[in-house]
Amino acid sequence: MSIEAARGAASAAKVALVACGALAQPAADLARARGWALDVYPLPPLLHNQPQLIAGQVERLVDELMPTGEPARYRRVAVGYADCGTYGALDELCDRRGLRRLPGLHCYDLFAGAETMAATFAAEPGTYVLTDFLVASFDRTIWRELGLDRYPELRDDYFAHYTRCVWLAQEPTPQLRARAQEAAQRLGLPLQVVPTGTGRLEAALTDLLD
Template identity: 40%
Template sequence: MTEAPLPDDESLTTQGYTAQENAGQILLIACGALAREILDLKTRNGWDHMALTCLPAILHVHPERITQAVEDAVAKHRDNYDRIYVVYADCGTGGLLQQACARLGVEMVKGPHCYSFFEGNEAFAAHSEDETTAFYLTDFLARQFDAFVWKPLGLDRHPELRDMYFGNYTKLVYQAQTDDPELTRRAKDCAEKMGLSFERRMTRYGDLETTLADWATRD
């Protein structure tokens, strides 16, 4: 299957991504914030039997909408694929997405959010209590910080509210999926903008990669 050209980050945020609508063995229904990582893994590993469609990443600003959007996507594509997997963690749905996936008979990525599975759920859980004042960024969020954080909070119009929103945080942890100096610079700028100290943590793809590898090789 030939993938559709990957749109820019703004399109992934507001519109999502859909590969060519060819029936196949496996469909991944994912968050638009994960499109680049999933396509990279598919290409590097030759997982041509896995198709990809992504919902708009901006759904994370309204997590109460994620579950229904995933259910609708499963219903839309179910007849065209042998298996469907959901590439979302809980993502603020309070367990509702997991309940929906169980009801629909589809498997989803384990973990509370992408920060956890990028680092590895076990590793993240081991130090999560020590990082209750950490604010996390991924590669995608380093590129789309204004769209997901600054503008939704109104800080582009009222920057004086910064400390009200971020006063309980002490540091920004940039979980780097790629070794990109430009993204590191952007993440540092985000930390400075928020008034937080900065830590870069090279996570690569973590449990996202191992989960997709498991799904790709199942009989």
């Protein structure tokens, strides 16, 4: 067998994960740590600001990874998204194409659990949620995306009805903790830290890949 053929055979034994940009890195880290035969293909995390586009972008990448009439590059493709505000569009895509996605309404469920998140919002509806990704990318994905770098006076309009900021901390390092505190202060909200780890995401990925 040629080197090219061997590489192709090795790739075809893998699963491709079309992943939300906010989940791609922890998914890739888990795959590497657990030795999973998984390649992660992230889509831009800013798609969450236009969730109506997510299903179409996922399908386009699925078509690239599993082109019709060509030898399979992967054993199968999985979808590394929860519903993420698509209101069932991802489920329709998965049903139509024979795919599976991660469970839950949003990525917060994959870190803290759906019951915990439901209780969090029920206890205090004005809860603004951050993950490690959102803390690390706060300037780009929140501050600049909302235009607060140009119009900081809009902060109080945007966040007038929020009462707290909850950080779902997968890896609460001192550096991330400091950045989470700074992010909450810039939003004018008190910070609550909820350590979650990545155990629920790992279990969901394990089930998805099984």
